Amino acid sequence: MPRARAGWSQRRKEALVGYAFVLVPMSVFAAFYLFPMLYAAYISVFDWGVRGKIEYLGLANYRELLDDGLFWRAVRNTLQYTAEVVVLQTPLGLALALIVNGKIRARTFFRAAFYFPSIASSAAITAIFIFILSSDGLVNRVLGWFGLPADTSWFGDDRFALHAIVGLNAWTTSGTIMLFYLAALQSIPTDVYEAAAIDRASRWRTFWKVTMPLLKPAHFFVLAVTIIGALKVFDQAYIVSRGEGGPNYSTLTIVLELFRAAINDLRFGYAAAMGVVLFAFLFTVTLLQRRLFGNSEAS
């Protein structure tokens, strides 16, 4: 009996130590993530103003969302943006990772250089891109050398504005993706490559049959992170369109519309409802991905 009790208290002691270790991060998580999330859900059923609660509305905010033309335009833009940016930046990041994982000269320099755009402020990069892509900017100058039409205002034309943001974001974020893939590549044991070499597998075949499958957990992680990041796009669209989402609503994203509803219309409840819808969507996408990729990320 005494021994059993000692064992139990030993276990309890260990558990307590464990909880003590996670207490600080968990309370930070609860205070700055969990609480605001739940509070946003609470706000979303009210007409909520700057000074707080005005009136209980039930699901009226959500019903209004259903036929809010601007919101659905924003949803469409955001989905299009996400699809394009993920398709563009994931292979780019993987390619960069493969390059700097190989034995090349000045490897450290290239690793740093490719990663650099990711640490620069997105506001600053966007401001520079406004100059580069303006009607008398660098890109048009270069196009002019090849005799192509050289007076496009890339951010001022609804055919190009969203794609221009895709391009600039794919470039900035590819460095981070490179880093994720690089870490995953280096955790692949060398013996599988040796085995492949002994079997005389070509480099192409080795990549598709060995590297890619072994990167599966990284794929899941990268896709989850980039999709979530892309669906939250805001600052570039805000800066490029001066908060209007223009031209012709082409850069109106969900979070930009949410920001507008809160800050300009002072409809915090309505904006919170948009936030809840966005969260529900993100959550579903992540669950779907987990299902799709199995539970291999645990291995």
Place this chain on the structure above:
Amino acid sequence: MKTRALAAAGVAVALLAAACGGGGDSGGQAVAPPAEASGNIVLSGWGSSPAETALLKQVVADFEQKYPKVKVNYQPVSGDYPTAMLAKFSARKPPDVFYLDPNFAQDWIKQQLLEPLDGYIAKTSFDTSKFVPQLVDEFKGQKDGKTYGLPKDWSPLAMFTNTALLGQAGVSPPKTWDELTAAARKIQVPGGKPICLSPDWARALAFVYQNGGSYFNDDKTQVTLDSAATKEALSWYVGLVRDGLAATPDKLGSGWCGEALGKGKAAIVFEGNWLVPAMHDQYPNVKYEIQPLVAGKQPANLAFTNAYGMAADSKNKSAAWALIQYLNGPDGMKVWTSKGLALPSRTDVAPQPGLEVFADQADDSRPWQFPAGFSSVLTVMGNEITSAMQGKQSVDDLVAKVSTAATQALAKSR
């Protein structure tokens, strides 16, 4: 010793004022005469040019000298002004006195963020009749009719012309719409266009009014954009771009038309008094003239203004009012407008020489302001007029879409 006792009395009065100030109604509040106000207050506004900041600091210093018991802490807001202000309002710690944009004003009034000033105006016999009347009206609550801000300065639009470019073409500054078109056909601007036009209702609407069009009916209960006069004016405005006589600033490699004039990419632009200091600071070598807006069927212009407002949550409303009545009084405004950076909103303060072209427009200028809940309509307006100017939709579609959005917003706001 004596000053201390006085200060203590002042604090007591201020506390009393604050204690009575609940509910945002100043009707029954004890308002200390400005001379007796005391304590610390915070003044905020959006950041502006160093010259403008220096002037404001000078006016505030003059105020503190005249009202030595009040200490003003000037805290300009850098970055996004409404966002920063809303955070302060939510935290119940707003600045006591601050810049108020008329296009936020109605929403802020509706949310009870602002203190009505009528009680203070009445008790201190502050004469508001000296202001350009329609500017004061912009800051009256659309439901209660109370005054929530006093205009600190204003500007209508004018026509800025590049002297050299017009001289080369041998044209004098146009005076009417037709003359403008004719002049634009003669002017050659290397790497640019004769005219820069903003895809912005804050320009186009002036011409709509000139043509006899309107946005609302008189009591703002109905959207009246859908008229032949409005469409004719917008077709002319948009047509200048479609005919290649004008371009939007982004096509001229500029952030706004003022920049296009400065860079020599446009010979004619329509801007307000704010372009004068910008030209002086950034393009001191470009010679330009300021002319009245080209005229349509009837004289009309847009009035752009900002006010000083007081927070409903201010802890020292007597001192806040003392500051507002000084800043907006003849002495404060005289210093504030002394460098020509701003146009006085009071008729008893003379504008700087050369700015009469703006001041003369006072009677014909209509407020650039919309009712509460119109922020999303402004987004629609900006996007749709851009589309029309890019030739992606007809003026009829532009008017129809804006009318629909405005009508919906109007229905919601009542």
